[in-house]
Amino acid sequence: MKSVDITGSSVSQIIARYARENNCSIDDLRYEVIDKGTSGFLGFGRRPATVRIIIEGIEKRIRTYIEQLMQKLQVNCSAVKCTIDRKTVYVEIEHPDDPGFLIGKNGSMLETLQFMVNRVFEHTREIERIYLDTENYRKRREKTYLTPFIPLIKQVKTSGKALTLDPLPAPERRIIHHYIESDSSLRTLTVGEGENKRIVIFSAKQNEKDVIKKIAPDTSQPKDRLNRKRRPGPPRKPANKTSAAKKKDV
Amino acid sequence: MKDLLEFLVKALVDDPSEVNITEITGDKVTLYELRVSKSDIGKVIGKRGRTANAIRTIINAVSTKQGKRAEVEIIE
Numbered sequence: 001m002k003s004v005d006i007t008g009s010s011v012s013q014i015i016a017r018y019a020r021e022n023n024c025s026i027d028d029l030r031y032e033v034i035d036k037g038t039s040g041f042l043g044f045g046r047r048p049a050t051v052r053i054i055i056e057g058i059e060k061r062i063r064t065y066i067e068q069l070m071q072k073l074q075v076n077c078s079a080v081k082c083t084i085d086r087k088t089v090y091v092e093i094e095h096p097d098d099p100g101f102l103i104g105k106n107g108s109m110l111e112t113l114q115f116m117v118n119r120v121f122e123h124t125r126e127i128e129r130i131y132l133d134t135e136n137y138r139k140r141r142e143k144t145y146l147t148p149f150i151p152l153i154k155q156v157k158t159s160g161k162a163l164t165l166d167p168l169p170a171p172e173r174r175i176i177h178h179y180i181e182s183d184s185s186l187r188t189l190t191v192g193e194g195e196n197k198r199i200v201i202f203s204a205k206q207n208e209k210d211v212i213k214k215i216a217p218d219t220s221q222p223k224d225r226l227n228r229k230r231r232p233g234p235p236r237k238p239a240n241k242t243s244a245a246k247k248k249d250v
Numbered sequence: 251m252k253d254l255l256e257f258l259v260k261a262l263v264d265d266p267s268e269v270n271i272t273e274i275t276g277d278k279v280t281l282y283e284l285r286v287s288k289s290d291i292g293k294v295i296g297k298r299g300r301t302a303n304a305i306r307t308i309i310n311a312v313s314t315k316q317g318k319r320a321e322v323e324i325i326e
Binding site: 020065068069072073074098101104108109112113115116119120 | 253254257258261262266267293296300301304305307308311312315
C-alpha cells in the first residue's frame with residue numbers, strides 16, 4: 001500500500017484539495033492525520049498540518065467505481081470481482097438482478113459500460129485495458145465466435161502449414177490470439193496494416209521469420225480480392241454501368 | 251438520473267467542480283443540458299463523439315427501464 005504525505009494549512013483543506021485533484025469524493029479517501037497543525041496565536045507558533053493519504057491499489061479503485069456505477073444504474077449485484085493479469089483487468093459482476101439490462105442487445109450495454117470504465121482509467125499507468133463481464137456472457141460469446149475457426153485451427157495442427165485468416169477487427173483478433181495462446185503447439189502473429197490486419201496461425205516448431213517470408217507474397221494478392229468481397233454493393237454497380245455504357249458506345 | 255449523469259461525467263473530466271447539469275422536464279422527454287469547463291469538452295465528447303454516444307446510450311437505457319425518455323445535450 002503506497003501513501004503520500006501532504007502538508008498544508010489545515011487537515012480539511014488538504015483533504016479537500018487532494019480529493020479535487022484526484023477526481024474522487026472525500027468519503028472514499030483513506031488518510032491518517034500525522035500533525036493537526038495549529039494556526040498559532042497572532043501568527044506565533046504556527047505549525048502546518050500534515051496528512052498521510054493512503055493511495056489505494058488500482059484494483060480497489062476500479063472495484064469501487066464499478067460498485068458505485070451499478071448502484072447508480074439501479075442494478076443490484078452480489079459482488080464485483082477483479083482479477084489482474086499483467087496489465088489487463090478482468091472485472092466480473094456477479095449475480096446482477098437484471099442481467100438482461102446490464103448486457104443489453106447483443107452485449108451493447110456491457111460494451112458501452114466497458115468503454116466508459118476504460119475512459120475513466122485511461123491515464124492510469126498500471127493498467128492497459130479493463131474487460132467487463134457478467135454471468136459469463138463474454139466467455140459464452142467468445143466460445144460461439146470461435147466454433148467456426150476450430151476446424152481451421154485443427155488443420156494447421158495436422159498439416160503443419162501456416163494459415164492466414166481474413167482481416168478481422170481488433171477485438172475479434174484478440175479472441176483468436178487468446179485461444180491459441182492456451183495451445184502450446186501453435187503460435188500466432190499479425191500481418192498487415194490498419195484495416196487489413198490478419199492473423200497467421202502456425203506451428204510452434206516453425207520460425208516466425210520463415211513464416212512471414214512464406215506468406216508475404218500471398219498476402220498482397222488476396223488483399224485486393226478481399227477488399228472487393230467486403231464491399232460488393234457500391235463498387236460493382238458503377239463498374240457494370242460503365243462497362244454497359246462502353247458497350248453502347250461501341 | 252441526474253445523479254448518474256453527474257457520476258459518469260465527473261469521473262471523466264479533470265475539473266469536476268465545473269460540471270453543471272440542468273434538467274429540463276418536458277411532457278415526453280427530459281432534457282439534460284451538460285456544461286463542463288472548456289478544456290474538458292473534448293473528454294466528454296471523445297474521439298468521433300464516442301464518449302458522448304456512450305453516455306447517451308447509458309442514459310437512454312436507464313430511462314427506458316424507468317419508462318421515461320431522456321436526452322443529453324452537451325453545451326459549449
